[in-house]
Amino acid sequence: MRKRPPSIDGLGASTLQLPPGAWPTVLDCLCERFPAVARLQWLERMARGRVVDSNGRWLTPETPYRVGLEVHYYREASDEPPIPFHEVVLHADADLLVADKPHFLPVTPAGAHVHETLLGRLIRRTGNHSLVPLHRIDRDTAGLVLFSGNPQSRACYQALFRERRIEKGYEAIAPALPNVEFPCIRSSRMVAGEPFFRMQEIEGPANSKTRIDVVARYDGYWRYALTPITGCKHQLRVHMAALGAPIANDGMYPTLFHRAAGDYSAPLQLLAKRLAFIDPLRGVERRFFSDFLLQT
Template sequence: MRRFPRSAGEAAELFRGDGVVYDDGAPALPADPCRGGAIWYHRPLPDEPELPHDLPVLYEDPWLLVVDKPHGLPTTPRGRFVAQTALTILRHRREEQDLAPAHRLDRDTAGTLLLTRDPAVRGAVQRQFQARRTTKTYEAVVALPSPETLQRLPPSRESRIEKTRGRLQAGEIDGPVNAVTRIEPLEPRPWTDADGLWGALRLTPLTGQTHQLRVHLDALGVPIRWDPLYPVARERDPGDLSRPLQLLARSLGIRHPVTGEPLEFTSGRTLATLWEPHRPST
């Protein structure tokens, strides 16, 4: 009770009802001896804003599930979001408690999300990501300081990216390269609207550092449109999705962990501010 990072009164509340339990689920009481044992604390769920639940299935078989994640929906429970996450929604909707994400897609990013249905193949799939044997492409709408910037962007960005625990932003630092992104204009011409000058890029990350694409583009002076973190972290209403980050995980390629067959999955979504000629035909 003394070590708990709350007041004694708040800590005592945990031991009422079934908030704190032993491994077998039996309630732990304040007077119980616990030396040498372990107890589990089930924190109360915070109020969560309703987030988009549209998760179209792009592919499924007995081992894998691929969905098209919307902007604003976290992949896994974290921070203030537990129920309003892709993993929780899919586990309840499909009644599949063994579902697990094979990789992480930021809450702000939409597009292809791969999950494993069979725990036996989870390690094999995750090793493909760790060994960089997967292929990923993204699309982004970025702010341009001038019309010439789009053609002057380098074909790739290589740097060292690190994120300090407790900080919202990651950043480039001196040291050995651990993040590589290939950059290609989707179309050579930028466009303007009432908010500024914009360009469309195709991005191919060859590594998987936290916020890699966002950090690299911001470092090049072309931050992603409506990015709430880069170049400056801004306060936002967690339920406000009116200006989603203009970043889309367009495609993902892997080898099937059982059959060895090469597979590629493609998102059917479109960035809201993408110039009309770039929108896929229907």
């Protein structure tokens, strides 16, 4: 069985199976397929062995184009700025790593964030190229993320999420809801909205459910405990906004707000605070709590 190329500096390779076309070289195909990447950048990547085939052989500017050829390449971002916040490793053994992620740091590469990700930082920090996130939280959200560190035991931990044998607890700061009786359950049908990266509620059978309670009351804003019973994208943010209490500093719900690059003011007041489960390998109860604090 063919193996994927190893990660480099914490970044795994992306894969493209060359489509039908009349390009003379692989380079020509890549340049047309990815117009945002300059030809010179592809040439530089090839010169450094960052574009390879399924056998790990370096592809060169002269490599002839062939339909179906698997091309593995490493994404790069020029002048990627560092994100000035740091993660904390709360637990690490041969099978499991638990990290406490700060706001603004993505879990995995996305968009302009290539090396400045939680996954990349942890691989560089531990030297373990087998690390894989077992779940995700938004870049805007701070808090706990679990990683598998061993492919042999990964399925055991993945089953915790698939079979809902893991307790997840969040905290949020949002406007007061004095006319709502707590605790309450918000259930709704959520689907992709506009733009494509936002979610919306529509009529129909519910596919999302959140338990909401109040932890503390402040002047105008309350601290809420949010327990996702299901795991839809942006579920907590959508449900709080739908109740009339959008999470403080939410730039996506109920309305979209563009944050300038490098603007780290006013982080979203949502925190993945707690994770609890029975370790499937050791049979012991695991409880982890984020040390990050929301702004009140």
